[in-house]
Amino acid sequence: TPSSCLRPPSPPPTRALTPRTRELPPLPQLAELPELHQMMRQTCRDYAQKELAPIAAQLDKDHKFPAKQVKELGAMGVMAVEVPESLGGAGMDYLAYCLAVEELSRGCASTGVIVSVNNSLYLGPILKFGTEEQKKQWITPFTTGERVGCFALSEPGNGSDAGAASTLAQQEGDEWVLSGTKAWITNCWDASATVVFATTDKSLKHKGISAFLVPMPHPGLSLGKKEDKLGIRASSTANIILEDCHIPLGNMLGERGMGFKIAMQTLDSGRLGIAAQALGIAQAALDCAADYAHKRTAFGAPIGKLQAIQFKLADMALAIESARLLTWRAAMLRDAKKPFTKEAAMAKLAASEAATFVSHQAIQVLGGMGYVTDMPAERHYRDARITEIYEGTSEIQRLVIANNILKEYQQ
Amino acid sequence: MHRSSEVKHVASYLNTRGCECFGQPCESHCPVLTDRTIHVQLKTFIKIRVKPDRTGVVTDGVKHSMNPFCEIAVEEAIKLKEKKLVKEVVAVSCGPQQVQETIRTALAMGADRGIHVEVSGKDYETLGPLQVSKIFAALAKKEQADLIILGKQAIDDDCNQTGQMTAALLDWPQGTFASEMTLEADKLKVVREVDGGLETIKIKLPAVVTADLRLNTPRYATLPNIMKAKKKKIANVKPADLGVDVCSRLEVLKVDEPPQRQAGVKVETVDDLVGKLKEAGRV
Numbered sequence: 001t002p003s004s005c006l007r008p009p010s011p012p013p014t015r016a017l018t019p020r021t022r023e024l025p026p027l028p029q030l031a032e033l034p035e036l037h038q039m040m041r042q043t044c045r046d047y048a049q050k051e052l053a054p055i056a057a058q059l060d061k062d063h064k065f066p067a068k069q070v071k072e073l074g075a076m077g078v079m080a081v082e083v084p085e086s087l088g089g090a091g092m093d094y095l096a097y098c099l100a101v102e103e104l105s106r107g108c109a110s111t112g113v114i115v116s117v118n119n120s121l122y123l124g125p126i127l128k129f130g131t132e133e134q135k136k137q138w139i140t141p142f143t144t145g146e147r148v149g150c151f152a153l154s155e156p157g158n159g160s161d162a163g164a165a166s167t168l169a170q171q172e173g174d175e176w177v178l179s180g181t182k183a184w185i186t187n188c189w190d191a192s193a194t195v196v197f198a199t200t201d202k203s204l205k206h207k208g209i210s211a212f213l214v215p216m217p218h219p220g221l222s223l224g225k226k227e228d229k230l231g232i233r234a235s236s237t238a239n240i241i242l243e244d245c246h247i248p249l250g251n252m253l254g255e256r257g258m259g260f261k262i263a264m265q266t267l268d269s270g271r272l273g274i275a276a277q278a279l280g281i282a283q284a285a286l287d288c289a290a291d292y293a294h295k296r297t298a299f300g301a302p303i304g305k306l307q308a309i310q311f312k313l314a315d316m317a318l319a320i321e322s323a324r325l326l327t328w329r330a331a332m333l334r335d336a337k338k339p340f341t342k343e344a345a346m347a348k349l350a351a352s353e354a355a356t357f358v359s360h361q362a363i364q365v366l367g368g369m370g371y372v373t374d375m376p377a378e379r380h381y382r383d384a385r386i387t388e389i390y391e392g393t394s395e396i397q398r399l400v401i402a403n404n405i406l407k408e409y410q411q
Numbered sequence: 412m413h414r415s416s417e418v419k420h421v422a423s424y425l426n427t428r429g430c431e432c433f434g435q436p437c438e439s440h441c442p443v444l445t446d447r448t449i450h451v452q453l454k455t456f457i458k459i460r461v462k463p464d465r466t467g468v469v470t471d472g473v474k475h476s477m478n479p480f481c482e483i484a485v486e487e488a489i490k491l492k493e494k495k496l497v498k499e500v501v502a503v504s505c506g507p508q509q510v511q512e513t514i515r516t517a518l519a520m521g522a523d524r525g526i527h528v529e530v531s532g533k534d535y536e537t538l539g540p541l542q543v544s545k546i547f548a549a550l551a552k553k554e555q556a557d558l559i560i561l562g563k564q565a566i567d568d569d570c571n572q573t574g575q576m577t578a579a580l581l582d583w584p585q586g587t588f589a590s591e592m593t594l595e596a597d598k599l600k601v602v603r604e605v606d607g608g609l610e611t612i613k614i615k616l617p618a619v620v621t622a623d624l625r626l627n628t629p630r631y632a633t634l635p636n637i638m639k640a641k642k643k644k645i646a647n648v649k650p651a652d653l654g655v656d657v658c659s660r661l662e663v664l665k666v667d668e669p670p671q672r673q674a675g676v677k678v679e680t681v682d683d684l685v686g687k688l689k690e691a692g693r694v
Contacts, residue, residue, distance in 0.1 A: 038512075039515060039632065039640070040634060042516075043631055043634075081634065090635050092634055
């Protein structure tokens with residue numbers, strides 16, 4: 001029942017005092033963001049630096065879900081940034097959310113994606129398309145960090161081809177019965193609920209897909225094995241198998257047949273969260289490389305003096321900065337309730353390609369040290385790779401951008 | 412590394428204040444004052460540079476943030492408020508426009524309102540513990556504070572004077588280097604970290620306490636609190652309004668970098684070592 005899901009808020013997390021902590025350079029953009037956003041960004045940065053960065057390597061090695069940190073982030077309001085205060089969230093805007101995800105990902109990319117999936121992919125669609133009753137039941141308990149949600153759209157048979165959902169939903173009396181398999185679901189081993197997309201009318205093709213809310217665990221819902229991934233290993237990824245899974249009729253999200261639209265709109269926003277995560281990973285890789293360039297000497301001087309390294313650092317910084325501005329712009333358009341699909345696709349594409357480029361070059365700058373686990377560069381390289389794939393592959397982003405451009409120029 | 416001799420004293424103090432009503436509703440608000448120093452945040456990746464005229468260090472473009480001991484002081488004040496032992500927490504800072512950012516951080520942690528004592532330009536460069544404690548004393552009287560909590564020292568100048576001077580100016584008891592403090596009726600039990608160990612004292616309110624490292628672990632500002640901080644008020648005050656003259660009695664003659672670390676010398680025997688030490692006049 002909803003009331004049993006509600007827990008008193010946990011006390012805000014504390015941090016260890018390290019007056020002589022080596023801090024990362026302040027980013028000049030801080031001067032241009034509104035004060036509220038600067039403070040919010042600083043708080044997330046402090047948290048990431050002191051609580052996430054020191055444990056990120058171990059979390060990655062152990063494939064361990066950072067439950068304690070997720071609860072602390074929940075207490076800070078970061079697990080539900082855009083959710084209004086009346087429902088238990090922080091009531092801030094999407095730009096603030098993107099800043100939060102970037103700063104957290106700079107500390108630990110897995111934590112960044114856990115935060116992003118909960119905010120954008122789970123809470124996002126319910127906030128937009130849910131009834132008041134659904135919001136109370138499915139949003140409020142998921143704002144505190146005690147519970148996280150996930151988003152089940154992809155299937156073994158279709159990822160980019162989202163319209164071909166083969167998971168079925170059949171009405172039986174006053175219940176929906178779901179059956180099928182969903183693949184690549186982030187957070188699923190640690191989630192308490194999921195938004196599932198299933199076909200209600202096969203003949204209508206993508207217009208026959210609907211969205212459903214399913215609690216976890218639930219009879220008829222089982223999880224596949226945890227995938228052993230290249231990166232973001234502290235976040236769980238697995239299949240969700242639905243076999244004769246009964247849920248009340250009231251668990252449909254939005255109208256019947258609205259599922260595809262809900263998915264696409266959710267992903268539009270979700271890709272900004274992933275863009276932010278990619279920015280964080282890229283920034284962490286740049287931090288690593290630039291620091292090393294100061295310290296490592298070769299040919300009688302720090303390697304930062306060599307043009308080869310300087311050109312790399314310049315290209316890396318440029319890639320990040322460009323992607324960051326695209327991300328902020330898309331977020332601001334969304335906050336102003338203007339169309340932002342093309343900009344969001346550009347942001348995600350730019351940021352994810354920046355992440356893979358920057359982390360690749362960071363290893364190059366570090367040389368042999370970049371290849372071993374003693375330095376975080378190898379982890380950033382592994383974490384970055386997925387950002388070009390999930391929540392819309394780079395290829396899909398290009399299609400989205402191209403379609404929008406062509407529409408603009410339509411005769 | 413922190414080099415106290417060369418860092419310019421950049422002082423801004425955040426105050427919050429306490430009330431003696433402990434749990435009983437008060438008609439008049441009695442804010443809690445906690446002191447907090449903003450100083451040049453020392454980052455080991457930024458090389459601290461002495462100004463060419465050797466009157467101080469370069470602070471332009473160096474990010475300023477709240478003194479860690481002052482963060483602990485603010486945290487303690489907010490904890491007292493959460494326990495309903497104090498009514499209001501007021502954060503005070505002395506300095507130029509940018510200290511407002513630090514006051515807002517205190518507000519985001521949970522302080523109720525802020526006071527910005529405007530000191531800028533030349534006055535700010537020479538602002539020291541004596542002037543600041545005079546400002547505090549004046550504010551404490553004006554706001555009718557019952558408790559002033561400060562960081563024990565600023566990590567840029569390591570003066571460790573403001574708390575003690577403020578107490579003396581107000582003729583209030585003081586509990587410095589506090590690693591624990593408990594309010595019991597109108598008395599404050601303070602456990603002090605001193606060279607010999609831990610000293611427990613009981614002082615009567617109104618009083619001044621300076622926070623040491625182990626007093627508490629400061630919280631992260633939560634997003635809802637950051638939002639709320641936007642609406643909290645920061646009052647603007649000038650030292651002249653408080654009747655305080657911020658003219659400094661100290662003149663900085665020069666500021667130098669510490670001497671470059673010299674390489675050591677290896678010796679073969681203990682006799683050689685003693686000989687070298689005698690040569691250097693150390694023995």
